[in-house]
Amino acid sequence: MTNNQKNEKAGRLLEALGDVPDEMLEKASPESKIKKRPVWAYAAAAAAVVAVGGITTAVLMTREPQSMISGSDASADSPVVSVTEDDSTPELPKIDAGINNFGAAGFEGVMYPGECEYNSANLWNESSDVQSLPVYRSLVRYDEEGKANIPFDSIRSDLTEQLKTVAAALGAELSDIDISDNGMTDEEIQKYIDTSTTFEASDLNTDPTLVEADTDQFHIFTDIAYQTSVWFSRGYVPEGEYCASTYDEALRTAEQLKSDYSELLSAVGITDPAVVVENGDYTFDGERQCFSISFYDAGNSVEDSINNSAMKYVNFYGFEEHRLNGINIIRNDLRSEFVGDYPLLTDDEAAEQLKAGNFYTNVPLGNDYKPQGYAEVVLEYYVSGQEEYFVPYYRFFVDITDVISEIINTEMRTYGVFYVPAVRPEYLK
Amino acid sequence: MEDEKIIGLFFARDENAITELVRKYGGLFRKVSMNILHSAQDAEECLNDACLRVWESIPPKHPEKLSAYLARIVRNLALNRWKQQNSAKRGGGEVPLALSELEECIPGGSTVEQEFDRAALSGALNRFLAGLSDEKRAVFLRRYWYLVPVREIAEQCGMSESKVKSMLARTRAELRRTLEKEDIEI
Numbered sequence: 001m002t003n004n005q006k007n008e009k010a011g012r013l014l015e016a017l018g019d020v021p022d023e024m025l026e027k028a029s030p031e032s033k034i035k036k037r038p039v040w041a042y043a044a045a046a047a048a049v050v051a052v053g054g055i056t057t058a059v060l061m062t063r064e065p066q067s068m069i070s071g072s073d074a075s076a077d078s079p080v081v082s083v084t085e086d087d088s089t090p091e092l093p094k095i096d097a098g099i100n101n102f103g104a105a106g107f108e109g110v111m112y113p114g115e116c117e118y119n120s121a122n123l124w125n126e127s128s129d130v131q132s133l134p135v136y137r138s139l140v141r142y143d144e145e146g147k148a149n150i151p152f153d154s155i156r157s158d159l160t161e162q163l164k165t166v167a168a169a170l171g172a173e174l175s176d177i178d179i180s181d182n183g184m185t186d187e188e189i190q191k192y193i194d195t196s197t198t199f200e201a202s203d204l205n206t207d208p209t210l211v212e213a214d215t216d217q218f219h220i221f222t223d224i225a226y227q228t229s230v231w232f233s234r235g236y237v238p239e240g241e242y243c244a245s246t247y248d249e250a251l252r253t254a255e256q257l258k259s260d261y262s263e264l265l266s267a268v269g270i271t272d273p274a275v276v277v278e279n280g281d282y283t284f285d286g287e288r289q290c291f292s293i294s295f296y297d298a299g300n301s302v303e304d305s306i307n308n309s310a311m312k313y314v315n316f317y318g319f320e321e322h323r324l325n326g327i328n329i330i331r332n333d334l335r336s337e338f339v340g341d342y343p344l345l346t347d348d349e350a351a352e353q354l355k356a357g358n359f360y361t362n363v364p365l366g367n368d369y370k371p372q373g374y375a376e377v378v379l380e381y382y383v384s385g386q387e388e389y390f391v392p393y394y395r396f397f398v399d400i401t402d403v404i405s406e407i408i409n410t411e412m413r414t415y416g417v418f419y420v421p422a423v424r425p426e427y428l429k
Numbered sequence: 430m431e432d433e434k435i436i437g438l439f440f441a442r443d444e445n446a447i448t449e450l451v452r453k454y455g456g457l458f459r460k461v462s463m464n465i466l467h468s469a470q471d472a473e474e475c476l477n478d479a480c481l482r483v484w485e486s487i488p489p490k491h492p493e494k495l496s497a498y499l500a501r502i503v504r505n506l507a508l509n510r511w512k513q514q515n516s517a518k519r520g521g522g523e524v525p526l527a528l529s530e531l532e533e534c535i536p537g538g539s540t541v542e543q544e545f546d547r548a549a550l551s552g553a554l555n556r557f558l559a560g561l562s563d564e565k566r567a568v569f570l571r572r573y574w575y576l577v578p579v580r581e582i583a584e585q586c587g588m589s590e591s592k593v594k595s596m597l598a599r600t601r602a603e604l605r606r607t608l609e610k611e612d613i614e615i
Contacts, residue, residue: 019551022497028570
């Protein structure tokens with residue numbers, strides 16, 4: 001192929017990219033990128049949790065995020081929660097609860113036309129009495145360049161097994177599928193070096209990051225975060241009339257999915273599925289997008305719901321034209337080890353930490369900004385590929401509409417997210 | 430002003446519609462044009478042309494997402510203008526760089542003589558993009574839809590340039606594999 005031919009084909013690709021759906025385009029806009037954050041509502045536990053069909057949008061702006069405010073540094077200056085000799089019980093190892101990477105562009109926040117309507121995935125609320133929660137150490141992490149902290153081959157069999165489990169639960173004949181990885185061959189690397197005129201070869205992480213396979217019905221892969229993703233192939237429409245354009249439709253579809261995919265849920269250990277309906281992204285004008293639906297094991301307690309909703313869940317997404325586009329199976333439990341049950345701050349104590357400036361955020365309001373109030377608080381894990389520990393945090397939603405108005409061009413109210421580690425400070429490094 | 434109100438001004442044939450449209454989205458779409466055309470004057474003309482197109486098309490059209498509607502018009506106009514300006518030579522701006530990068534996505538073995546099915550390619554691209562994480566998709570579209578320079582994407586996303594490059598390179602490699610698997614000719 002000549003260079004002109006290549007250029008012509010690249011031009012076609014560039015033009016064909018112009019056909020991406022409006023939703024994708026709007027989310028990716030450099031000015032108003034939106035990161036999905038969940039509003040959860042429980043069908044299984046509707047009596048216990050307020051069902052919310054409200055508006056939740058994470059706002060990701062074009063400014064570079066400010067430096068993280070170190071909770072440990074700040075707490076050294078103004079220890080809000082005092083540690084006495086009596087309550088100092090350092091049998092548990094000290095952990096690092098710093099959030100060094102928020103994992104997405106811009107800053108994290110949500111937008112509503114009025115009051116903050118965010119509801120957590122789990123059952124915790126301010127009247128819950130949760131004294132302690134497990135902390136986990138992540139065994140497989142990857143750095144900013146996407147390189148894992150351990151050799152891919154050391155987890156290849158685990159990932160392959162996980163892929164097979166999901167594929168079999170979806171009806172695939174394992175003997176018919178060929179499982180490979182996405183690592184680049186020497187030939188591919190050389191081709192990259194030969195053809196790339198804009199990037200250096202060193203820009204490319206050539207190690208595998210996932211195992212993958214194809215059936216005649218779907219493409220499936222399991223990555224180093226132990227997440228298995230299923231994309232249904234062109235031409236194949238999964239069984240079922242799945243509608244999720246309204247909240248009520250999504251609830252009905254959730255019940256249908258729970259039945260249709262009971263084998264999959266069971267295969268990944270979700271025996272008593274809590275049904276969760278997550279609203280889609282919202283535009284700056286408050287337009288709600290589509291819904292996605294998740295399931296996790298309900299467990300027997302508030303603590304279980306906090307833990308299970310973060311560590312192991314199955315997400316169904318993409319319900320255009322009454323069909324299902326894909327499934328994600330998140331298994332953070334498989335890539336982490338239990339460290340211990342750690343005593344927690346109360347939400348009131350955490351609120352004092354917030355006011356004192358002891359929090360983590362990427363809201364670009366400068367290091368001197370100390371919220372003196374908040375609209376909403378939830379208790380959730382923060383799980384990413386880069387942090388060493390999976391730790392519960394109080395997530396505070398602070399109304400920053402007035403102080404952020406120069407950046408955000410919207411008539412909606414903006415609530416920035418501020419994280420205070422829920423683990424008591426004496427257990428933190 | 431909310432999009433629906435701006436669209437209402439267009440339907441009322443109120444010229445303030447243009448003013449409000451530019452006030453709300455002008456900055457972003459001047460930047461998109463600039464990334465493609467590399468000229469402030471051309472970018473301004475492109476935005477003016479786009480506003481005229483919007484004025485002529487609304488009504489009868491009633492776009493669900495005004496920003497995306499305007500974005501498509503601006504991008505198409507700017508790319509067409511870029512093609513005209515660069516029919517004889519490769520110009521500046523982000524387009525030549527993006528084209529060079531996208532050459533890596535072209536499936537091996539295909540030739541320009543083979544039939545090109547734009548709809549099939551678009552469908553495959555959309556399915557591919559839908560399966561990416563929000564972060565990867567946003568970075569990819571910023572680079573190849575909005576034609577934002579890598580350095581700026583890194584700044585916008587709070588990432589290092591090398592991370593953006595690595596993410597883009599891997600996504601391009603994945604796209605190439607996907608197109609090959611789906612037997613898509615370009």
